[in-house]
Amino acid sequence: MRVGVIDLGTNTFKLLVAERPEGAGNGLRIIHSEEVGVFLGRGGIERNMIADEAAARGIDTLHRLVAKAKELGAAQVRGFGTSALRNARNGTEYTDRIRRELGLEVAIIPGEEEAGLILDGVRQVVAFGSRPMLVMDIGGGSTEFILATDRAMMWKHSFELGTTRLLERFPDIDPMGLQTQLRMAGHIDSQFELLWSVVDRHWPTTLVGSAGSFDTIARLIALERGTPSGPGAFGSTFSTAEFDALKDKVFALGHDQRAAMPGIPGHRVDTIIPALLLVERVLLHGVQQVHWSKYSLKEGVAARLLQDAAHGPATGGTAV
Secondary structure, eight states, X not given: OEEEEEEEOSSEEEXXXXXXXXXXXXXXXXXXXXXXXXXXXXXXXXXXXXXXXXXXXXXXXXXXHHHHHHHTTOSEEEEEXXXXXXXXXXHHHHHHXXXXXXXXXXXXXOHHHHHHHHHHHHTTTOOOOXXXXXXXXXXXXXXXXXXXXXXXXXXXXXESOOHHHHHHHOOOOSSOOHHHHHHHHHHHHHHTHHHHHHHHHHOOOEEEEESTHXXXXXXXXXXXXXXXXXXXXXEEEEEHHHHHHHHHHHHTOOHHHHHTSTTOOGGGTTTHHHHHHHHHHHHTTTOOEEXXXXXXXXXXXXXXXHHHHHHOSOTTSOOO
């Protein structure tokens, strides 16, 4: 069976078409993966609304993504909405419109469920050990954290703080001056107080950054090393020193300079700034290395859909 998953994020819509490898009980064979900058939260996220222009961009993009999934043989195509949709007063109205116009069912998932699905995706390509590792997934509207070992998920939480929210609150980033940096950092720290208490209690030394902004960060660090990763790469590891050097370099650039920088896709030219600061705040709490995972939410959803198709919903799990 082949499935299509569309992640309707605050900044990007992501399509994944996948199936189980032949003869395998688990794992994914990726047929197609792409992301499109839609900016669903732009112009409305601080008012808890999907703005009309953003809604129109989303519908146009979904027409193409649904057609692509069906063209590639997806027997089932499902959509999943995250922060922008779950906080928007017109979020359900928008998913009803999507159902009417495209026949696509979009489930708006709670933040805690989103975090669990992210871990399902990450576990497929990252080997966890007995010592807790902290997973971080940066979105436009929210950031998810999961603390886990090879045996269990220890803690998870979704913070309604992402790159779009930070940009709307702190727009003066070209270049990123010290005052804006200090103000944004202070706001992040105040929002993440629960995270700091968990980190200070368990002391994870490895941060696993999943997909999205971390795709760009990992790509930029690989380019700095002179060893660009190929399209088939599922992960890499880099030091906090490499991250700090990259952050300082990008913060010194204006919009046009970032846009001309190899490795930064057009839809992340601005959002990479708050993403880097979000990561920096976490690294200050005892993290020694960062591991990038290409797999995240959409891979976790695909794995569950394929499992449910083969065996029925997992006992104790959340059917998607």
